[in-house]
Ligand SMILES: [Fe+2]
C-alpha cells in the first residue's frame with residue numbers, strides 16, 4: 001500500500017453516566033464514517049473517569065466500535081490513572097497495574113507498533129513514565145527494539161502526553177502536562193537512534209503543530225472540550241477537533257481540523273463533570 005490514511009482523535013471523555021460530551025464524539029464519528037480512514041488512533045482520555053467508574057471504559061469501547069473503522073488506542077490519565085512527575089508531583093489518582101490491565105481487557109495492548117506505507121507507527125502508554133511499575137521498563141525495552149528494527153524507515157509516535165513544550169530541558173510550568181523531565185532524555189535518546197518524524201499527542205486539550213529538529217510535534221485538539229484561560233494557561237489553539245494524516249513512503253501530510261459543529265461546553269458543565 002503506497003498511502004495510509006489515519007484520523008487521530010483524543011480526549012473524548014466518554015461516560016454512560018456523564019454524557020455531557022457525547023455530542024462532539026458524534027460529530028467526530030460522522031467525519032470518520034464519511035472519510036473512511038484506514039485507521040483511527042485514539043490517543044487517550046477515552047473515559048470521563050475510569051478510575052472511579054470502570055463502565056466508562058466499556059462505554060468508550062462501545063463508542064469506538066460504533067465507528068465501524070479499524071482503530072488502535074493508548075491510555076490517558078483518566079483511563080488508567082496518572083503518573084508521578086516533576087517538582088515532586090504526586091497524582092491524586094495514580095496509575096496502577098490493575099487499572100492498566102482493565103484498560104487492556106477492553107482495548108488490547110497499551111503499546112503497539114504497526115508498519116504501513118513505509119512507516120512504523122508506534123503507540124506508547126505515557127502513563128507509565130516514572131510510575132515504577134514493571135510495565136514501565138518492559139515498554140522502554142520494547143521501544144528500543146521497535147526503533148532498532150526500522151531499517152531507516154520514518155517513525156511516527158503516538159503518546160497521550162506531549163514530550164515537551166519547546167525544549168527537552170525547559171523549566172516545566174505544569175508538572176502533569178508533559179512527559180516528566182527525568183524521562184525525556186532517555187526517551188529522546190532512544191528516538192534519536194531512529195528517524196522519528198512525528199510525535200503526536202493529546203492530553204492538553206489545545207491544538208499545536210511545531211517542530212523540534214526533524215520531528216514534527218502535533219498536539220491533537222480534544223474531541224470533548226477546551227478549558228478557559230483562567231483554569232488552564234493558553235499555549236496553543238483552544239478549539240475542539242481532530243487530525244487527519246496521509247502517510248506515504250518518506251512523507252506525511254498533516255491536517256488539523258476544527259469542525260464548527262463541535263460545541264464548547266460552558267465552564268459550569270465542566271465544573272459539574274469535573275471539580276475544577
Ligand atoms: Fe483529557
Ligand SMILES: [Fe+2]
Pocket residue numbers: 044045076077078160202203204
Ligand atoms: Fe489527559
